Amino acid sequence: xxxxxxxxxxxxxxxxxxxxxxxxxxxxxxxxxxxxxxxxxxxxxxxxxxxxxxxxxxxxxxxxxxxxxxxxxxxxxxxxxxxxxxxxxxxxxxxxxxxxxxxxxxxxxxxxxxxxxxxxxxxxxxxxxxxxxxxxxxxxxxxxxxxxxxxxxxxxxxxxxxxxxxxxxxxxxxxxxxxxxxxxxxxxxxxxxxxxxxxxxxxxxxxxxxxxxxxxxxxxxxxxxxxxxx
Numbered sequence: 758x759x760x761x762x763x764x765x766x767x768x769x770x771x772x773x774x775x776x777x778x779x780x781x782x783x784x785x786x787x788x789x790x791x792x793x794x795x796x797x798x799x800x801x802x803x804x805x806x807x808x809x810x811x812x813x814x815x816x817x818x819x820x821x822x823x824x825x826x827x828x829x830x831x832x833x834x835x836x837x838x839x840x841x842x843x844x845x846x847x848x849x850x851x852x853x854x855x856x857x858x859x860x861x862x863x864x865x866x867x868x869x870x871x872x873x874x875x876x877x878x879x880x881x882x883x884x885x886x887x888x889x890x891x892x893x894x895x896x897x898x899x900x901x902x903x904x905x906x907x908x909x910x911x912x913x914x915x916x917x918x919x920x921x922x923x924x925x926x927x928x929x930x931x932x933x934x935x936x937x938x939x940x941x942x943x944x945x946x947x948x949x950x951x952x953x954x955x956x957x958x959x960x961x962x963x964x965x966x967x968x969x970x971x972x973x974x975x976x977x978x979x980x981x982x983x984x985x986x987x
Contacts, residue, residue, distance in 0.1 A: 767811055767812065767835045767969065768811075768969070769811040769812070771857070771859060771950060772794075772809065772811040772835060773795070773811075774910065774912040774948075775809075775950050775952065776788050776795045776809050777909050777914075778906075778912060778913075778916070778950065779797075779916060779952075781887055781888065781907040781909060781914070782906070782907040782916040783799070783916070785797055785798065786798050786800075791808075793808075793810055793814075793817050793821070794808060794809050794810035794812075795808070795809045796808050796809075797809070801829075803829050804829055804831060805827060805828075805829045806829075806830045807830075807832075808821065808830075810832065810833065810834045811835055813835060813840055815840075815843075818832065818834055818841065818844060818845075819844045819845070822844075822846055822975065823846060825977065826848070828977045828979045829976065829979075830976065830977055831974050831976045832849075832974070832975045832976075833972055833973070833974045834972070834973055834975075835857065835970040835971070835972055836971065836972075836973055837973060838851050838852075838853065838973045840973070841975055848977055849975045849976065850976055850977075850978050851973065851975045852973070852974045852975070852976065854955075854971040854972060854973045855952050855953060855954055855955075855971070855974075856953045856954075856955075856958060856968050856969075856970070856971055857950070857951075857952055857968070857969045857970045857971075858950070858951050858952070858953050858961055858966040858967060858968055858969060859948065859949060859967060859969050860948075860949040860961075860964075860965050860966040860967070861947065861948065862913060862938050862941055862942050862946060862948065862949045863942055863947060872931065872932035872935045872936065873928075874893070874928065874929070874932055875927065877896045878894065878895060878896075878929070879893070879894050880892070880893055880894075880936065881894065882936060882940065887907055887908045888906070888907050888908070889905060889906050889908070889937055889940045890903070890905040891904055891905070891936045891937055893929050893933060895924065900921070901920065901921055901924035902920040902921065902924060902930060902932070902933050903917070903918075903919050903933065904916070904933040904934070904937055905917055906940075908944060911945075911947050912946060912948045912949070912950055913937070913938070913941035913946040913949050914951065915949060916951070918934065920933075930960050931960065931963075931964055934960075934964060935964075951966070952972060953966075
């Protein structure tokens, strides 16, 4: 993994597309461009604001963190946790890294036509303009897997790809990715972007995605509370 990360230089345009697509997918206000990156006013109880910085500049990150005191504010930087942990005030908690990944959609492993699923599953695709949603339902009509993507420029930003625990290891996650990719390609999108957890790396790597950069979050968590993955 370290060898893979070393050959990639963080492209600010990829980060910008991810931020714009994430905000579109989550239906938040449009991100605000800053000299150092982006601010997204998310407005959720455990994620009020998120700052996203494409470049890790220690003095910039330290200065930004020193001026923020509002709980549930996140700073996300394209770097590894050890770099962030050294410079933040003690009020900040550094989370495990996630991974910004990219793929060329046309001809990719994740874009190979209709996926083959067991007869117990049915697929529903929802076209919501700039957002495409996919649901895989079991025989009882319950959602077994789901995901969505936001279309922005030439990019497709994949988000909230979920397979429920009792339906895992049946190819549903790959099926959701294939369906979303094919819909994006049909709309002229050429580049896929997503952020994967450590658990998701194997799935996405197996279908042709590559790591562009680690992304590390730091957050102010009120005393006595804990944060889920953001």
